[in-house]
Amino acid sequence: MAAMRTHRRTPSRQAAWRALCAAALAGTLALLTACSDDSPSAQWNDGKNGSGQEQQQDSGPKQGGTVTSPAADATDVPASTEIAFQLENASNPSIELKSESGETVEGALQEDGKSWLPGGALDYGTKYTVTVNATGADGKPTSNSSSFTTMAKPTKVVRVSSFLGENQVVGVGMPLIVRFGRAVPEDFRDDVQRRLFVQATPQQEGIWHWTSPTEVHYRPKTFWQAGTKISYRMQTGGLPMGDGYFGRADVSVDVKIGPSFIMTVDNKTKKMTVTKDGKVIKTIPVSLGKKSTPSASGTMVVIEKQRKTVFDTMDDPNPANRYRTPIDYAQRLTWSGQFIHAAPWSEGVQGRTNVSHGCVNVSMAMGAWLFGQTRIGDPITVKGTEEKLENGNGWTDWNMSWDQYMKGSAIPYNG
Missing domain, CATH: 2.60.40.3710 (Immunoglobulin-like)
Structure with missing residues (x-):
C-alpha cells in the first residue's frame, strides 16, 4: 500500500502568508477607526433602520399648498363653501375644483389670498375634488388634492x-x-x-x-x-x-x-332749488307743513311715483287731520306719508306760507315738470322746519353721516 503524501508549506511561504493576513487586518481596523466619529453623516448606514425597515431619505423642506377647509373627505358641506388653503415654502397659488363627473367649477381667489370662492353655489349631494397648485421655493410646480361632498338639498x-x-x-x-x-x-x-x-x-x-x-x-x-x-x-x-x-x-x-338730479327745499325761503349735473335748472315755490303738521327736515329720496292717487286719512284719530283728496304727480319720500305733489289749492300761497299736512306742495305745472324729470332714488333735502326726519322713516341712508352709516355694517370698515 502506497504511503499517503502530506503537503506542508515551507517556513518561508508560511511567513509570507501571515504577513499578508496581518496587513489586511490592519487595513480593516483603520477603516473602522476612521468611521467611528460622532457625526451622524459619518455613521454606517445600510439603508435600514433599527427595525429592519427602509428609511426615507430627507428631500428638504416641504413645499406647496394644502387645503385646510373643507377637511379632506368631509361630507355634508354647505353648497356655499369656499376653499381655504395654506402655502408652505411656495407662492403663486391657483385652485382647480372639479365635480365627480369632471366638470370644472369657475371661481376666484379672495382678496386675502388665503381662500378661493366658487363663482356660484355648488350642486347639492355632489363629490368635488379640489387641487391647490403652486410654485415651490425651488421654482418647481407643486400640486396637492383633496375631496369633499356637499350636503343634500335643504328643506328650510x-x-x-x-x-x-x-x-x-x-x-x-x-x-x-x-x-x-x-x-x-x-x-x-x-x-x-x-x-x-x-x-x-x-x-x-x-x-x-x-x-x-x-x-x-x-x-x-x-x-x-x-x-x-x-x-x-x-x-x-x-x-x-x-x-x-x-x-x-x-x-x-x-x-x-x-343724471345727477338733486332737490333742496329751504323752509326760510319757501323755495325748492333743482340742480341737474351740478347746474341749477329750476327754482320752484313750495308750501310745506303747517305748524301742527310740520314737514320733516332731513335728506330723503324718491321711493315711489304715482301719476294719480288718493290721500285718505279718514282713520286719523284727530278729526282735524281727516281728509280724502285726489292727488296728481305724487312722489313718496317717507313711509309716514310725506310726498312731493301738485297742490292746486295752495298755489296762491306757495313760496310764502306753509299750509300742507307735511308734504311738499308745488303747482300743477311744476308737479308735472318734476314728475317727468325725477327717478326713484333722486335725493331731496328739506331744511329749517320744526321737526327732524327720523331715520328709518323712508330710505334715510343719506340722513346719516358716513361715520354713522359705517356703524350699521356687520363687518368693521377698513376704508
Missing part, C-alpha cells in the same frame, strides 16, 4: 331678493337694497355680508348697512356719480343663515345711475 330655505330690477335706471341717491324672507340672526350677518358683492364703474367707496334683521342697504360715501354702472351679486345660495336655514339661491342684478 330663505328667499333673498333685490328691490331693484335688472337694468333699472335710478337716481344718484338710490341705495342698493337686499331683502331676506326671514330675519338673519346677528351672529350670521357678517357671513351674509361677505357674500354681497358690489362692482361699480367708475369705482366708488361704499359699504353695507343693516337697516333691520331682514334688510340691508349699500350706499357710497357720497352720492353715486352720474352714469355709474353697477353690478351687484348676492352669492347666498346654500349659505347657512341660522336655525338650520340656508339661502335659497344666488341673485345678480345690473343697474345704472341716471
Whole structure:
C-alpha cells in the first residue's frame, strides 16, 4: 500500500502568508477607526433602520399648498363653501375644483389670498375634488388634492331678493337694497355680508348697512356719480343663515345711475332749488307743513311715483287731520306719508306760507315738470322746519353721516 503524501508549506511561504493576513487586518481596523466619529453623516448606514425597515431619505423642506377647509373627505358641506388653503415654502397659488363627473367649477381667489370662492353655489349631494397648485421655493410646480361632498338639498330655505330690477335706471341717491324672507340672526350677518358683492364703474367707496334683521342697504360715501354702472351679486345660495336655514339661491342684478338730479327745499325761503349735473335748472315755490303738521327736515329720496292717487286719512284719530283728496304727480319720500305733489289749492300761497299736512306742495305745472324729470332714488333735502326726519322713516341712508352709516355694517370698515 502506497504511503499517503502530506503537503506542508515551507517556513518561508508560511511567513509570507501571515504577513499578508496581518496587513489586511490592519487595513480593516483603520477603516473602522476612521468611521467611528460622532457625526451622524459619518455613521454606517445600510439603508435600514433599527427595525429592519427602509428609511426615507430627507428631500428638504416641504413645499406647496394644502387645503385646510373643507377637511379632506368631509361630507355634508354647505353648497356655499369656499376653499381655504395654506402655502408652505411656495407662492403663486391657483385652485382647480372639479365635480365627480369632471366638470370644472369657475371661481376666484379672495382678496386675502388665503381662500378661493366658487363663482356660484355648488350642486347639492355632489363629490368635488379640489387641487391647490403652486410654485415651490425651488421654482418647481407643486400640486396637492383633496375631496369633499356637499350636503343634500335643504328643506328650510330663505328667499333673498333685490328691490331693484335688472337694468333699472335710478337716481344718484338710490341705495342698493337686499331683502331676506326671514330675519338673519346677528351672529350670521357678517357671513351674509361677505357674500354681497358690489362692482361699480367708475369705482366708488361704499359699504353695507343693516337697516333691520331682514334688510340691508349699500350706499357710497357720497352720492353715486352720474352714469355709474353697477353690478351687484348676492352669492347666498346654500349659505347657512341660522336655525338650520340656508339661502335659497344666488341673485345678480345690473343697474345704472341716471343724471345727477338733486332737490333742496329751504323752509326760510319757501323755495325748492333743482340742480341737474351740478347746474341749477329750476327754482320752484313750495308750501310745506303747517305748524301742527310740520314737514320733516332731513335728506330723503324718491321711493315711489304715482301719476294719480288718493290721500285718505279718514282713520286719523284727530278729526282735524281727516281728509280724502285726489292727488296728481305724487312722489313718496317717507313711509309716514310725506310726498312731493301738485297742490292746486295752495298755489296762491306757495313760496310764502306753509299750509300742507307735511308734504311738499308745488303747482300743477311744476308737479308735472318734476314728475317727468325725477327717478326713484333722486335725493331731496328739506331744511329749517320744526321737526327732524327720523331715520328709518323712508330710505334715510343719506340722513346719516358716513361715520354713522359705517356703524350699521356687520363687518368693521377698513376704508
